[in-house]
Amino acid sequence: MTPGPPRWIVGVDIGGTSLRAGMVPFAGGEPVAVVTGPSRPEEGAPQMVRRVVGMVRDSMESLGEEAAGIGIGVPGPLDRARGIVIEAPNLGWRDLPLRDMVARRTGLPVALDNDANCAAYGEWWMGAGRGTQRLIGLTLGTGIGGGIVLGGEIYHGASDSAGEVGHMSVRHPGRTCSCGGRGCVEAYASGPALAARAAEGIDSAPNSSLATLVREGPGPVTAEAVCGAAAAGDAYAMRVVEEAARILAVAVANLVHLFNPEIIVLGGGLAGAGEVLFGPLRAEARRRTFRPAWEACRIVAARFPATAGMIGAAGVLKRAIHG
Protein backbone atom coordinates (compact mmCIF):
# COMPACT_ATOMS: atom_id res chain seq x y z
CA MET A 1 0.00 0.00 0.00
CA THR A 2 1.43 3.37 -1.03
CA PRO A 3 0.53 6.39 0.99
CA GLY A 4 -2.02 8.72 -0.63
CA PRO A 5 -1.55 12.45 -1.02
CA PRO A 6 -1.25 14.33 2.27
CA ARG A 7 -4.65 15.10 3.74
CA TRP A 8 -3.91 17.11 6.88
CA ILE A 9 -1.62 19.78 8.27
CA VAL A 10 -1.35 20.68 11.94
CA GLY A 11 -1.99 24.38 12.47
CA VAL A 12 -0.65 25.80 15.73
CA ASP A 13 -1.48 29.20 17.20
CA ILE A 14 0.79 30.30 20.02
CA GLY A 15 -0.51 33.24 22.01
CA GLY A 16 0.29 35.00 25.25
CA THR A 17 -2.77 33.49 26.94
CA SER A 18 -3.45 30.21 25.18
CA LEU A 19 -1.94 27.61 22.88
CA ARG A 20 -4.02 25.89 20.21
CA ALA A 21 -3.35 23.09 17.75
CA GLY A 22 -5.77 21.63 15.24
CA MET A 23 -5.89 19.46 12.12
CA VAL A 24 -6.46 21.61 9.06
CA PRO A 25 -7.46 19.87 5.81
CA PHE A 26 -4.63 20.04 3.25
CA ALA A 27 -7.02 21.64 0.78
CA GLY A 28 -7.96 24.23 3.39
CA GLY A 29 -10.83 24.58 5.84
CA GLU A 30 -11.61 24.86 9.52
CA PRO A 31 -9.45 22.92 11.93
CA VAL A 32 -10.85 19.80 13.62
CA ALA A 33 -9.61 17.90 16.65
CA VAL A 34 -8.55 21.22 18.17
CA VAL A 35 -6.53 20.92 21.37
CA THR A 36 -6.10 23.97 23.58
CA GLY A 37 -4.04 24.76 26.64
CA PRO A 38 -2.87 27.72 28.69
CA SER A 39 0.38 29.46 27.64
CA ARG A 40 2.11 29.53 31.06
CA PRO A 41 5.21 31.47 30.00
CA GLU A 42 6.48 31.12 33.57
CA GLU A 43 7.33 27.45 33.01
CA GLY A 44 10.04 28.44 30.50
CA ALA A 45 10.52 27.91 26.79
CA PRO A 46 11.70 24.25 26.77
CA GLN A 47 8.69 23.05 28.76
CA MET A 48 6.27 25.19 26.69
CA VAL A 49 7.68 23.71 23.49
CA ARG A 50 7.29 20.19 24.95
CA ARG A 51 3.64 20.94 25.65
CA VAL A 52 3.13 22.33 22.13
CA VAL A 53 4.56 19.11 20.70
CA GLY A 54 2.27 17.11 23.00
CA MET A 55 -0.75 19.07 21.76
CA VAL A 56 0.27 18.45 18.14
CA ARG A 57 0.45 14.69 18.87
CA ASP A 58 -2.87 14.75 20.74
CA SER A 59 -4.55 16.48 17.82
CA MET A 60 -3.24 13.93 15.30
CA GLU A 61 -4.11 10.99 17.56
CA SER A 62 -7.58 12.25 18.32
CA LEU A 63 -8.32 12.30 14.60
CA GLY A 64 -6.35 9.12 13.98
CA GLU A 65 -4.46 10.69 11.10
CA GLU A 66 -0.88 11.64 10.29
CA ALA A 67 -0.08 15.16 9.09
CA ALA A 68 2.11 16.39 6.24
CA GLY A 69 3.69 18.97 8.49
CA ILE A 70 3.19 21.62 11.15
CA GLY A 71 2.61 25.33 10.64
CA ILE A 72 3.10 27.56 13.67
CA GLY A 73 1.96 31.14 14.20
CA VAL A 74 3.89 32.91 16.90
CA PRO A 75 3.92 36.51 18.15
CA GLY A 76 6.94 38.73 17.90
CA PRO A 77 9.73 39.25 15.38
CA LEU A 78 10.99 36.08 13.70
CA ASP A 79 13.88 35.07 11.54
CA ARG A 80 11.92 32.87 9.16
CA ALA A 81 14.93 31.73 7.17
CA ARG A 82 16.50 30.22 10.29
CA GLY A 83 13.20 29.32 11.97
CA ILE A 84 13.99 31.37 15.05
CA VAL A 85 11.75 33.44 17.31
CA ILE A 86 13.91 36.51 17.87
CA GLU A 87 11.80 37.91 20.65
CA ALA A 88 8.33 37.21 22.01
CA PRO A 89 7.97 39.38 25.12
CA ASN A 90 4.57 37.94 26.10
CA LEU A 91 6.08 34.44 26.11
CA GLY A 92 9.47 35.33 27.56
CA TRP A 93 11.14 33.81 24.47
CA ARG A 94 14.35 35.11 22.98
CA ASP A 95 16.37 33.64 20.10
CA LEU A 96 14.43 30.40 20.35
CA PRO A 97 15.06 27.94 17.46
CA LEU A 98 11.41 26.87 17.57
CA ARG A 99 11.21 25.39 14.08
CA ASP A 100 14.02 22.91 14.57
CA MET A 101 12.98 22.09 18.15
CA VAL A 102 9.53 21.04 16.98
CA ALA A 103 10.81 19.33 13.81
CA ARG A 104 13.32 17.24 15.80
CA ARG A 105 10.68 16.06 18.25
CA THR A 106 8.03 15.21 15.66
CA GLY A 107 10.00 14.22 12.56
CA LEU A 108 7.70 16.47 10.52
CA PRO A 109 8.45 19.56 8.41
CA VAL A 110 7.73 22.76 10.33
CA ALA A 111 7.21 26.36 9.16
CA LEU A 112 6.89 29.47 11.32
CA ASP A 113 5.29 32.79 10.67
CA ASN A 114 4.06 35.74 12.68
CA ASP A 115 0.66 35.08 14.34
CA ALA A 116 -1.03 38.11 12.78
CA ASN A 117 0.39 37.18 9.37
CA CYS A 118 -1.07 33.69 9.81
CA ALA A 119 -4.48 35.08 10.74
CA ALA A 120 -4.48 37.34 7.67
CA TYR A 121 -3.32 34.50 5.45
CA GLY A 122 -6.01 32.19 6.86
CA GLU A 123 -8.68 34.74 5.98
CA TRP A 124 -7.18 35.14 2.51
CA TRP A 125 -6.89 31.39 1.93
CA MET A 126 -10.25 30.23 3.23
CA GLY A 127 -12.09 33.14 4.83
CA ALA A 128 -13.48 36.58 4.12
CA GLY A 129 -10.70 37.46 1.67
CA ARG A 130 -10.77 34.50 -0.72
CA GLY A 131 -9.82 35.47 -4.24
CA THR A 132 -8.54 38.95 -3.35
CA GLN A 133 -5.17 40.22 -4.54
CA ARG A 134 -4.60 42.75 -1.76
CA LEU A 135 -5.76 41.97 1.76
CA ILE A 136 -4.92 43.51 5.10
CA GLY A 137 -5.87 41.67 8.26
CA LEU A 138 -6.04 43.24 11.70
CA THR A 139 -6.25 41.20 14.87
CA LEU A 140 -7.70 43.29 17.67
CA GLY A 141 -6.64 41.58 20.86
CA THR A 142 -4.21 42.17 23.72
CA GLY A 143 -2.18 43.94 21.06
CA ILE A 144 -3.18 44.92 17.56
CA GLY A 145 -1.53 42.67 15.01
CA GLY A 146 -1.47 43.16 11.28
CA GLY A 147 -0.86 40.97 8.27
CA ILE A 148 -0.58 41.93 4.60
CA VAL A 149 -1.33 39.45 1.81
CA LEU A 150 -0.43 40.66 -1.70
CA GLY A 151 -0.93 38.46 -4.74
CA GLY A 152 -1.61 35.49 -2.49
CA GLU A 153 1.66 35.86 -0.60
CA ILE A 154 2.27 37.17 2.88
CA TYR A 155 4.19 40.43 2.51
CA HIS A 156 7.06 40.10 4.97
CA GLY A 157 9.21 43.12 4.20
CA ALA A 158 13.00 43.31 4.22
CA SER A 159 13.50 41.71 7.63
CA ASP A 160 10.25 39.86 8.39
CA SER A 161 8.94 42.92 10.23
CA ALA A 162 6.22 44.28 7.94
CA GLY A 163 2.57 44.72 8.87
CA GLU A 164 3.00 46.24 12.33
CA VAL A 165 -0.32 48.03 12.01
CA GLY A 166 -0.78 48.31 15.77
CA HIS A 167 2.23 50.60 16.03
CA MET A 168 1.15 52.97 13.33
CA SER A 169 0.95 56.31 15.09
CA VAL A 170 -2.24 58.23 14.45
CA ARG A 171 -2.05 60.76 17.24
CA HIS A 172 1.22 62.57 17.54
CA PRO A 173 2.47 62.87 20.21
CA GLY A 174 -0.41 61.06 21.97
CA ARG A 175 -0.49 58.27 24.55
CA THR A 176 2.69 56.35 25.25
CA CYS A 177 2.49 52.81 23.90
CA SER A 178 4.04 49.63 25.31
CA CYS A 179 6.50 49.79 22.37
CA GLY A 180 7.88 53.11 23.59
CA GLY A 181 6.29 55.01 20.72
CA ARG A 182 3.58 57.63 21.05
CA GLY A 183 0.05 57.70 19.73
CA CYS A 184 0.08 54.13 18.37
CA VAL A 185 -3.31 52.67 17.42
CA GLU A 186 -2.66 49.91 19.93
CA ALA A 187 -2.52 52.42 22.78
CA TYR A 188 -6.16 53.35 22.05
CA ALA A 189 -7.91 50.37 20.53
CA SER A 190 -6.38 47.20 21.96
CA GLY A 191 -8.34 45.12 24.47
CA PRO A 192 -6.47 46.43 27.52
CA ALA A 193 -6.72 50.03 26.25
CA LEU A 194 -10.47 49.62 25.81
CA ALA A 195 -10.91 48.10 29.26
CA ALA A 196 -8.78 50.82 30.88
CA ARG A 197 -10.73 53.57 29.13
CA ALA A 198 -14.03 52.05 30.25
CA ALA A 199 -12.82 51.70 33.84
CA GLU A 200 -11.53 55.29 33.87
CA GLY A 201 -14.87 56.89 33.16
CA ILE A 202 -17.10 54.43 34.95
CA ASP A 203 -18.06 56.85 37.76
CA SER A 204 -19.73 59.06 35.18
CA ALA A 205 -22.02 56.20 34.14
CA PRO A 206 -23.53 54.65 37.31
CA ASN A 207 -26.39 53.12 35.32
CA SER A 208 -24.14 51.28 32.88
CA SER A 209 -24.11 47.51 33.18
CA LEU A 210 -20.33 47.87 33.43
CA ALA A 211 -20.75 49.91 36.62
CA THR A 212 -22.91 47.11 38.01
CA LEU A 213 -20.20 44.65 37.07
CA VAL A 214 -17.67 46.61 39.09
CA ARG A 215 -20.00 47.30 42.06
CA GLU A 216 -21.55 43.87 42.41
CA GLY A 217 -18.89 41.68 40.82
CA PRO A 218 -17.38 39.83 39.26
CA GLY A 219 -15.48 42.95 37.91
CA PRO A 220 -13.05 44.38 36.96
CA VAL A 221 -14.04 45.62 33.51
CA THR A 222 -12.60 43.55 30.66
CA ALA A 223 -12.60 44.27 26.93
CA GLU A 224 -15.03 41.37 26.43
CA ALA A 225 -17.39 42.89 28.98
CA VAL A 226 -17.23 46.27 27.23
CA CYS A 227 -17.91 44.71 23.81
CA GLY A 228 -20.70 42.54 25.18
CA ALA A 229 -22.36 45.49 26.93
CA ALA A 230 -22.00 47.65 23.82
CA ALA A 231 -23.51 44.96 21.59
CA ALA A 232 -26.39 44.71 24.10
CA GLY A 233 -27.05 48.45 23.78
CA ASP A 234 -25.42 49.81 26.95
CA ALA A 235 -24.99 53.52 26.13
CA TYR A 236 -21.75 54.03 28.06
CA ALA A 237 -20.10 50.92 26.63
CA MET A 238 -21.20 51.99 23.16
CA ARG A 239 -19.51 55.36 23.63
CA VAL A 240 -16.27 53.67 24.66
CA VAL A 241 -16.36 51.31 21.67
CA GLU A 242 -17.21 54.17 19.32
CA GLU A 243 -14.22 56.13 20.56
CA ALA A 244 -11.96 53.17 19.76
CA ALA A 245 -13.74 52.77 16.42
CA ARG A 246 -12.88 56.33 15.45
CA ILE A 247 -9.19 55.76 16.17
CA LEU A 248 -9.29 52.46 14.28
CA ALA A 249 -10.94 54.34 11.43
CA VAL A 250 -7.93 56.64 11.15
CA ALA A 251 -5.70 53.56 10.93
CA VAL A 252 -7.99 51.91 8.40
CA ALA A 253 -8.13 55.11 6.31
CA ASN A 254 -4.33 55.28 6.37
CA LEU A 255 -4.16 51.68 5.15
CA VAL A 256 -6.61 52.49 2.35
CA HIS A 257 -4.49 55.53 1.36
CA LEU A 258 -1.30 53.48 1.33
CA PHE A 259 -2.30 50.01 0.10
CA ASN A 260 -5.55 50.66 -1.81
CA PRO A 261 -6.58 47.11 -0.80
CA GLU A 262 -9.66 45.18 -1.87
CA ILE A 263 -10.41 44.12 1.69
CA ILE A 264 -9.52 44.87 5.28
CA VAL A 265 -10.50 42.02 7.60
CA LEU A 266 -10.90 42.68 11.31
CA GLY A 267 -10.62 39.77 13.72
CA GLY A 268 -9.89 39.29 17.40
CA GLY A 269 -12.04 40.06 20.42
CA LEU A 270 -12.97 43.66 19.68
CA ALA A 271 -14.21 42.75 16.19
CA GLY A 272 -16.87 40.71 17.97
CA ALA A 273 -18.57 43.95 19.02
CA GLY A 274 -20.18 43.94 15.57
CA GLU A 275 -22.00 46.97 14.17
CA VAL A 276 -21.32 49.08 17.26
CA LEU A 277 -17.71 48.99 16.09
CA PHE A 278 -18.06 48.63 12.31
CA GLY A 279 -20.71 51.34 11.87
CA PRO A 280 -18.72 54.34 13.15
CA LEU A 281 -15.48 52.82 11.86
CA ARG A 282 -16.75 52.66 8.27
CA ALA A 283 -18.40 56.10 8.45
CA GLU A 284 -15.24 57.81 9.68
CA ALA A 285 -12.87 55.90 7.36
CA ARG A 286 -15.05 56.79 4.39
CA ARG A 287 -14.87 60.51 5.27
CA ARG A 288 -11.08 60.27 5.31
CA THR A 289 -10.40 58.44 2.06
CA PHE A 290 -10.58 59.18 -1.66
CA ARG A 291 -13.53 57.72 -3.48
CA PRO A 292 -11.74 55.42 -5.97
CA ALA A 293 -9.81 53.81 -3.12
CA TRP A 294 -12.74 53.68 -0.72
CA GLU A 295 -15.09 52.13 -3.26
CA ALA A 296 -12.55 49.43 -4.07
CA CYS A 297 -12.31 48.31 -0.43
CA ARG A 298 -14.55 46.24 1.83
CA ILE A 299 -14.14 46.51 5.61
CA VAL A 300 -15.39 43.24 7.07
CA ALA A 301 -15.33 41.00 10.13
CA ALA A 302 -13.18 37.89 9.98
CA ARG A 303 -14.93 34.71 8.90
CA PHE A 304 -12.81 32.67 11.32
CA PRO A 305 -12.25 35.04 14.26
CA ALA A 306 -10.98 32.25 16.53
CA THR A 307 -9.30 29.86 14.09
CA ALA A 308 -7.86 31.94 11.23
CA GLY A 309 -4.45 31.78 12.90
CA MET A 310 -4.38 27.96 12.83
CA ILE A 311 -5.75 27.84 9.28
CA GLY A 312 -3.19 30.36 8.06
CA ALA A 313 -0.31 28.64 9.86
CA ALA A 314 -1.27 25.41 8.07
CA GLY A 315 -1.36 27.37 4.79
CA VAL A 316 2.14 28.67 5.47
CA LEU A 317 3.42 25.12 5.91
CA LYS A 318 1.67 24.05 2.72
CA ARG A 319 3.35 26.89 0.77
CA ALA A 320 6.69 25.93 2.30
CA ILE A 321 6.54 22.28 1.23
CA HIS A 322 4.53 22.62 -1.99
CA GLY A 323 5.47 26.09 -3.29
Place this chain on the structure above:
Amino acid sequence: MTPGPPRWIVGVDIGGTSLRAGMVPFAGGEPVAVVTGPSRPEEGAPQMVRRVVGMVRDSMESLGEEAAGIGIGVPGPLDRARGIVIEAPNLGWRDLPLRDMVARRTGLPVALDNDANCAAYGEWWMGAGRGTQRLIGLTLGTGIGGGIVLGGEIYHGASDSAGEVGHMSVRHPGRTCSCGGRGCVEAYASGPALAARAAEGIDSAPNSSLATLVREGPGPVTAEAVCGAAAAGDAYAMRVVEEAARILAVAVANLVHLFNPEIIVLGGGLAGAGEVLFGPLRAEARRRTFRPAWEACRIVAARFPATAGMIGAAGVLKRAIHG
Protein backbone atom coordinates in the same frame (compact mmCIF):
# COMPACT_ATOMS: atom_id res chain seq x y z
CA MET B 1 19.29 50.33 -43.58
CA THR B 2 17.31 48.71 -40.79
CA PRO B 3 16.55 50.74 -37.69
CA GLY B 4 18.66 49.83 -34.67
CA PRO B 5 17.21 49.05 -31.28
CA PRO B 6 15.36 51.96 -29.63
CA ARG B 7 17.77 54.33 -27.92
CA TRP B 8 15.53 56.98 -26.35
CA ILE B 9 12.22 57.44 -24.57
CA VAL B 10 10.58 60.80 -23.93
CA GLY B 11 9.90 61.28 -20.23
CA VAL B 12 7.25 63.88 -19.40
CA ASP B 13 6.54 65.33 -15.96
CA ILE B 14 3.29 67.25 -15.72
CA GLY B 15 2.97 69.36 -12.58
CA GLY B 16 0.73 72.10 -11.28
CA THR B 17 3.43 74.72 -11.86
CA SER B 18 5.56 73.45 -14.71
CA LEU B 19 5.68 70.96 -17.56
CA ARG B 20 8.89 69.17 -18.47
CA ALA B 21 9.88 66.78 -21.24
CA GLY B 22 13.28 65.21 -21.81
CA MET B 23 14.98 62.44 -23.72
CA VAL B 24 15.81 59.54 -21.38
CA PRO B 25 18.22 56.87 -22.62
CA PHE B 26 16.40 53.57 -23.21
CA ALA B 27 18.86 51.86 -20.88
CA GLY B 28 18.11 54.47 -18.22
CA GLY B 29 19.86 57.64 -17.11
CA GLU B 30 19.35 61.35 -16.74
CA PRO B 31 17.24 63.13 -19.35
CA VAL B 32 18.91 65.32 -21.93
CA ALA B 33 17.42 67.94 -24.25
CA VAL B 34 15.01 68.89 -21.46
CA VAL B 35 12.29 71.33 -22.48
CA THR B 36 10.30 73.11 -19.78
CA GLY B 37 7.28 75.35 -19.77
CA PRO B 38 4.70 76.75 -17.37
CA SER B 39 1.57 74.68 -16.68
CA ARG B 40 -1.05 77.41 -17.25
CA PRO B 41 -4.12 75.34 -16.31
CA GLU B 42 -6.26 78.37 -17.17
CA GLU B 43 -5.76 77.78 -20.87
CA GLY B 44 -7.72 74.53 -20.70
CA ALA B 45 -6.84 70.87 -21.19
CA PRO B 46 -6.81 70.73 -25.03
CA GLN B 47 -4.34 73.60 -25.32
CA MET B 48 -2.17 72.24 -22.48
CA VAL B 49 -2.01 68.86 -24.20
CA ARG B 50 -1.05 70.57 -27.48
CA ARG B 51 1.80 72.29 -25.68
CA VAL B 52 2.92 69.02 -24.08
CA VAL B 53 3.02 67.43 -27.53
CA GLY B 54 4.99 70.43 -28.82
CA MET B 55 7.51 70.05 -26.01
CA VAL B 56 7.88 66.35 -26.78
CA ARG B 57 8.62 67.19 -30.42
CA ASP B 58 11.02 69.98 -29.43
CA SER B 59 12.93 67.62 -27.17
CA MET B 60 13.27 64.97 -29.91
CA GLU B 61 14.24 67.56 -32.51
CA SER B 62 16.75 69.27 -30.30
CA LEU B 63 18.55 65.94 -29.88
CA GLY B 64 17.92 64.95 -33.49
CA GLU B 65 16.61 61.53 -32.45
CA GLU B 66 13.34 59.63 -32.60
CA ALA B 67 11.95 58.02 -29.46
CA ALA B 68 10.49 54.57 -28.84
CA GLY B 69 7.59 56.09 -26.94
CA ILE B 70 6.44 58.61 -24.37
CA GLY B 71 6.02 58.08 -20.65
CA ILE B 72 3.98 60.68 -18.78
CA GLY B 73 3.78 61.31 -15.05
CA VAL B 74 0.67 63.19 -14.05
CA PRO B 75 -0.80 64.14 -10.66
CA GLY B 76 -4.14 62.87 -9.46
CA PRO B 77 -6.03 59.61 -9.72
CA LEU B 78 -5.71 57.80 -13.06
CA ASP B 79 -7.36 54.93 -14.82
CA ARG B 80 -4.20 53.39 -16.24
CA ALA B 81 -5.96 50.66 -18.18
CA ARG B 82 -7.87 53.23 -20.18
CA GLY B 83 -5.15 55.90 -20.11
CA ILE B 84 -7.42 58.46 -18.50
CA VAL B 85 -6.71 61.17 -15.93
CA ILE B 86 -9.75 60.86 -13.69
CA GLU B 87 -9.11 64.07 -11.82
CA ALA B 88 -6.17 66.45 -11.48
CA PRO B 89 -7.47 69.39 -9.42
CA ASN B 90 -4.27 71.45 -9.82
CA LEU B 91 -4.58 71.20 -13.60
CA GLY B 92 -8.35 71.49 -13.83
CA TRP B 93 -8.46 68.15 -15.66
CA ARG B 94 -11.29 65.67 -15.34
CA ASP B 95 -11.80 62.40 -17.24
CA LEU B 96 -9.15 63.41 -19.75
CA PRO B 97 -8.09 60.63 -22.19
CA LEU B 98 -4.52 61.91 -22.10
CA ARG B 99 -2.82 58.73 -23.31
CA ASP B 100 -4.76 58.50 -26.55
CA MET B 101 -4.68 62.27 -27.15
CA VAL B 102 -0.88 62.27 -27.05
CA ALA B 103 -0.57 58.97 -28.96
CA ARG B 104 -2.81 60.22 -31.78
CA ARG B 105 -0.83 63.43 -32.20
CA THR B 106 2.60 61.81 -32.09
CA GLY B 107 2.07 58.33 -33.53
CA LEU B 108 4.10 56.95 -30.61
CA PRO B 109 3.13 54.53 -27.83
CA VAL B 110 2.25 56.40 -24.63
CA ALA B 111 2.01 55.22 -21.00
CA LEU B 112 0.71 57.19 -18.01
CA ASP B 113 1.36 56.85 -14.34
CA ASN B 114 0.98 58.96 -11.24
CA ASP B 115 3.71 61.61 -10.89
CA ALA B 116 4.83 60.45 -7.44
CA ASN B 117 4.87 56.83 -8.64
CA CYS B 118 7.10 57.90 -11.53
CA ALA B 119 9.48 59.74 -9.20
CA ALA B 120 9.74 56.69 -6.94
CA TYR B 121 10.22 54.39 -9.92
CA GLY B 122 12.91 56.69 -11.35
CA GLU B 123 14.84 56.50 -8.07
CA TRP B 124 14.42 52.72 -8.03
CA TRP B 125 15.47 52.30 -11.67
CA MET B 126 18.45 54.63 -11.81
CA GLY B 127 18.75 56.52 -8.54
CA ALA B 128 19.18 56.07 -4.81
CA GLY B 129 17.17 52.85 -4.73
CA ARG B 130 18.86 50.76 -7.43
CA GLY B 131 18.78 47.06 -6.66
CA THR B 132 16.31 47.31 -3.78
CA GLN B 133 13.25 45.08 -3.53
CA ARG B 134 11.11 47.40 -1.40
CA LEU B 135 11.33 51.15 -1.93
CA ILE B 136 9.09 53.98 -0.84
CA GLY B 137 9.54 57.38 -2.42
CA LEU B 138 8.18 60.62 -1.00
CA THR B 139 8.01 63.82 -3.01
CA LEU B 140 7.84 66.80 -0.69
CA GLY B 141 6.42 69.61 -2.76
CA THR B 142 3.18 71.56 -3.04
CA GLY B 143 1.62 68.34 -1.87
CA ILE B 144 3.30 65.24 -0.49
CA GLY B 145 3.26 62.45 -3.03
CA GLY B 146 4.19 58.85 -2.44
CA GLY B 147 5.21 55.93 -4.60
CA ILE B 148 5.79 52.30 -3.64
CA VAL B 149 8.06 50.02 -5.67
CA LEU B 150 7.96 46.33 -4.66
CA GLY B 151 10.00 43.71 -6.49
CA GLY B 152 10.82 46.23 -9.19
CA GLU B 153 7.17 47.02 -9.92
CA ILE B 154 5.17 50.09 -8.97
CA TYR B 155 2.57 48.97 -6.44
CA HIS B 156 -0.69 50.46 -7.72
CA GLY B 157 -3.30 48.90 -5.47
CA ALA B 158 -6.79 47.76 -6.44
CA SER B 159 -7.80 50.96 -8.24
CA ASP B 160 -4.52 52.76 -9.04
CA SER B 161 -4.83 54.74 -5.80
CA ALA B 162 -2.08 53.29 -3.59
CA GLY B 163 0.81 55.26 -2.10
CA GLU B 164 -1.08 58.33 -0.91
CA VAL B 165 1.46 58.92 1.82
CA GLY B 166 0.64 62.63 2.08
CA HIS B 167 -2.83 61.85 3.33
CA MET B 168 -1.75 59.47 6.01
CA SER B 169 -3.09 60.99 9.20
CA VAL B 170 -0.58 61.24 12.00
CA ARG B 171 -2.36 63.68 14.24
CA HIS B 172 -5.95 62.88 14.99
CA PRO B 173 -8.00 65.03 14.77
CA GLY B 174 -5.37 67.67 13.84
CA ARG B 175 -5.25 70.31 11.12
CA THR B 176 -7.76 70.14 8.30
CA CYS B 177 -6.11 69.12 5.04
CA SER B 178 -6.99 70.17 1.49
CA CYS B 179 -8.36 66.63 1.01
CA GLY B 180 -10.99 67.21 3.69
CA GLY B 181 -9.25 64.82 6.11
CA ARG B 182 -7.69 65.78 9.42
CA GLY B 183 -4.11 65.59 10.60
CA CYS B 184 -2.65 64.51 7.24
CA VAL B 185 1.14 64.70 6.92
CA GLU B 186 0.63 67.06 4.00
CA ALA B 187 -1.12 69.59 6.23
CA TYR B 188 2.11 69.92 8.25
CA ALA B 189 5.05 69.19 6.00
CA SER B 190 4.18 70.27 2.46
CA GLY B 191 5.82 73.37 0.98
CA PRO B 192 2.80 75.64 1.55
CA ALA B 193 2.35 74.30 5.11
CA LEU B 194 5.99 75.01 5.86
CA ALA B 195 5.81 78.53 4.42
CA ALA B 196 2.58 79.27 6.30
CA ARG B 197 4.05 78.03 9.56
CA ALA B 198 7.16 80.18 9.08
CA ALA B 199 5.09 83.27 8.23
CA GLU B 200 2.84 82.71 11.26
CA GLY B 201 5.60 82.94 13.82
CA ILE B 202 7.82 85.46 12.08
CA ASP B 203 7.11 88.28 14.55
CA SER B 204 8.73 86.20 17.27
CA ALA B 205 11.98 86.07 15.28
CA PRO B 206 12.85 89.62 14.13
CA ASN B 207 16.51 88.64 13.62
CA SER B 208 15.78 85.76 11.28
CA SER B 209 16.76 86.23 7.66
CA LEU B 210 13.17 85.32 6.86
CA ALA B 211 11.96 88.39 8.78
CA THR B 212 14.35 90.50 6.73
CA LEU B 213 12.91 88.93 3.59
CA VAL B 214 9.43 89.99 4.61
CA ARG B 215 10.44 93.49 5.86
CA GLU B 216 12.78 94.46 3.05
CA GLY B 217 11.51 92.27 0.23
CA PRO B 218 11.15 90.40 -1.94
CA GLY B 219 8.90 88.41 0.51
CA PRO B 220 6.58 86.68 1.18
CA VAL B 221 8.12 83.63 2.81
CA THR B 222 8.28 80.60 0.54
CA ALA B 223 9.19 77.02 1.37
CA GLU B 224 12.40 77.43 -0.65
CA ALA B 225 13.33 80.48 1.41
CA VAL B 226 12.70 78.59 4.65
CA CYS B 227 14.81 75.62 3.52
CA GLY B 228 17.58 77.88 2.24
CA ALA B 229 17.66 79.89 5.47
CA ALA B 230 17.63 76.70 7.55
CA ALA B 231 20.48 75.19 5.54
CA ALA B 232 22.41 78.44 6.07
CA GLY B 233 21.98 78.13 9.83
CA ASP B 234 19.14 80.59 10.52
CA ALA B 235 17.87 79.46 13.94
CA TYR B 236 14.22 80.33 13.38
CA ALA B 237 14.08 78.62 9.97
CA MET B 238 15.80 75.59 11.47
CA ARG B 239 13.12 75.34 14.15
CA VAL B 240 10.38 75.45 11.53
CA VAL B 241 12.07 72.75 9.42
CA GLU B 242 12.70 70.60 12.49
CA GLU B 243 9.03 70.78 13.40
CA ALA B 244 8.12 69.51 9.93
CA ALA B 245 10.85 66.87 10.22
CA ARG B 246 9.29 65.49 13.39
CA ILE B 247 5.90 65.10 11.69
CA LEU B 248 7.55 63.52 8.66
CA ALA B 249 9.36 61.19 11.06
CA VAL B 250 6.03 59.88 12.34
CA ALA B 251 5.00 59.18 8.75
CA VAL B 252 8.34 57.55 7.97
CA ALA B 253 8.13 55.42 11.13
CA ASN B 254 4.64 54.32 10.14
CA LEU B 255 5.93 53.33 6.71
CA VAL B 256 8.75 51.35 8.33
CA HIS B 257 6.23 49.58 10.61
CA LEU B 258 3.97 48.72 7.69
CA PHE B 259 6.29 48.05 4.74
CA ASN B 260 9.62 47.18 6.41
CA PRO B 261 11.31 48.66 3.32
CA GLU B 262 15.00 48.69 2.46
CA ILE B 263 14.91 52.35 1.54
CA ILE B 264 12.79 55.47 1.85
CA VAL B 265 13.80 58.13 -0.66
CA LEU B 266 12.85 61.75 -0.05
CA GLY B 267 12.74 64.12 -2.99
CA GLY B 268 11.11 67.43 -3.81
CA GLY B 269 11.90 70.91 -2.54
CA LEU B 270 11.87 70.27 1.20
CA ALA B 271 14.33 67.37 0.84
CA GLY B 272 16.82 69.99 -0.37
CA ALA B 273 17.07 71.31 3.19
CA GLY B 274 19.59 68.53 3.80
CA GLU B 275 20.73 67.54 7.29
CA VAL B 276 18.55 70.18 8.96
CA LEU B 277 15.67 67.98 7.83
CA PHE B 278 17.25 64.51 7.75
CA GLY B 279 18.96 64.74 11.15
CA PRO B 280 15.88 65.19 13.35
CA LEU B 281 13.79 63.06 10.96
CA ARG B 282 16.07 60.05 11.34
CA ALA B 283 16.48 60.52 15.10
CA GLU B 284 12.74 60.63 15.73
CA ALA B 285 11.86 57.82 13.29
CA ARG B 286 14.47 55.62 14.91
CA ARG B 287 12.94 56.16 18.36
CA ARG B 288 9.56 55.08 16.99
CA THR B 289 10.48 51.88 15.16
CA PHE B 290 11.55 48.34 16.04
CA ARG B 291 15.20 47.57 15.62
CA PRO B 292 15.04 44.80 12.99
CA ALA B 293 12.92 47.03 10.76
CA TRP B 294 14.89 50.21 11.43
CA GLU B 295 18.23 48.57 10.78
CA ALA B 296 17.01 47.19 7.45
CA CYS B 297 16.01 50.66 6.19
CA ARG B 298 17.98 53.61 4.80
CA ILE B 299 16.37 57.07 4.80
CA VAL B 300 18.05 59.04 2.01
CA ALA B 301 17.72 62.05 -0.26
CA ALA B 302 16.76 61.45 -3.87
CA ARG B 303 19.61 61.14 -6.34
CA PHE B 304 17.55 62.95 -9.01
CA PRO B 305 15.45 65.43 -7.03
CA ALA B 306 14.42 67.36 -10.15
CA THR B 307 14.36 64.68 -12.84
CA ALA B 308 13.33 61.41 -11.20
CA GLY B 309 9.76 61.97 -12.44
CA MET B 310 10.88 62.12 -16.09
CA ILE B 311 13.23 59.17 -15.67
CA GLY B 312 10.53 57.08 -14.00
CA ALA B 313 7.90 58.02 -16.58
CA ALA B 314 10.28 56.80 -19.29
CA GLY B 315 10.78 53.60 -17.30
CA VAL B 316 7.01 53.10 -17.12
CA LEU B 317 6.80 53.35 -20.92
CA LYS B 318 9.67 50.90 -21.28
CA ARG B 319 7.90 48.36 -19.02
CA ALA B 320 4.70 48.87 -20.99
CA ILE B 321 6.26 48.11 -24.37
CA HIS B 322 8.97 45.65 -23.32
CA GLY B 323 7.46 43.91 -20.27
